[in-house]
Amino acid sequence: MPLSYRTLNVTLVAFIGLLSAQSNTVSATDVSAGNASLSQTLTQFESFIQTRCIPCVREFYSIATVPFPAVKTPTFAGLAPASPAPNTRAGEMRLELLRAYPVGQQSRQHLAMRVVLSVSAGSASTLYPLGAGLLDEDEVPVLVAALSQMGKSMSAAGDDSSIPLVDTEFHADSVRMGTVRTANDSLAYVQVAPADPQFALKQVWELPAMYLPSKDIPTLERAVQQVNAKIRSFRGQ
Numbered sequence: 001m002p003l004s005y006r007t008l009n010v011t012l013v014a015f016i017g018l019l020s021a022q023s024n025t026v027s028a029t030d031v032s033a034g035n036a037s038l039s040q041t042l043t044q045f046e047s048f049i050q051t052r053c054i055p056c057v058r059e060f061y062s063i064a065t066v067p068f069p070a071v072k073t074p075t076f077a078g079l080a081p082a083s084p085a086p087n088t089r090a091g092e093m094r095l096e097l098l099r100a101y102p103v104g105q106q107s108r109q110h111l112a113m114r115v116v117l118s119v120s121a122g123s124a125s126t127l128y129p130l131g132a133g134l135l136d137e138d139e140v141p142v143l144v145a146a147l148s149q150m151g152k153s154m155s156a157a158g159d160d161s162s163i164p165l166v167d168t169e170f171h172a173d174s175v176r177m178g179t180v181r182t183a184n185d186s187l188a189y190v191q192v193a194p195a196d197p198q199f200a201l202k203q204v205w206e207l208p209a210m211y212l213p214s215k216d217i218p219t220l221e222r223a224v225q226q227v228n229a230k231i232r233s234f235r236g237q
Helices: 001-030 033-041 044-051 139-154 215-233
Strands: 058-069 089-100 109-121 127-136 165-172 175-182 187-192 210-213
Touching: 044 089, 044 109, 044 127, 058 210, 058 215, 089 127, 089 215, 109 139, 109 165, 109 187, 109 215, 127 139, 127 175, 127 187, 139 175, 139 215, 175 215, 187 215, 210 215
Parallel strands: none
Antiparallel strands: 058 089, 089 109, 109 127, 165 175, 175 187, 187 210
16 A cells, blocks of 8 residues: 555544544533533533523522621722722622423433622612622532631631731632621622623622621521522432
């Protein structure tokens, strides 16, 4: 066999093998190559609804509501521009559980926690939506553990005015919760940023946030625990 033909034949076989491997990978993940860039900006739950849940059943469960008092916005002296609002408005955080599965196929269910933030719009009975974020079910118990650790670290932390800012935070998908301690303030906060995949890299003051006293971190933890308990009940655990 001439050398040039043999080389071409080997190259063709390698190319076919590469295509086969790519095809197997796409089949295993059940996500087409055209959806790769889309999946990078969506949660697993959102990607499932868009690509593999047809026709789709979507269920919504309201799990817990945490009221947020009006508190003084922390000042980040020397680190950030002064906040135009000296106090954050009172409001609430609502935690929901979302469940989705193809019609007649509950065994293929996907679950996610939805965090909805609302602030007072001038009266106690009127709330203005600040935003909402999603957290895939496998991240929910991780958030519970993180909040527990934050609560313990805040209670054990000493005051050190030489440190201008200590920000301890958990972030996943489009949800971020954490604690921020400055020379004069010590608060917990919740942020959501579904349209900003790089929000975890931003400073706490660069995104809208709802603050509450750091002593209320266990309240956040218990609320997220309720969502996790509901997830476990659906999973039969």
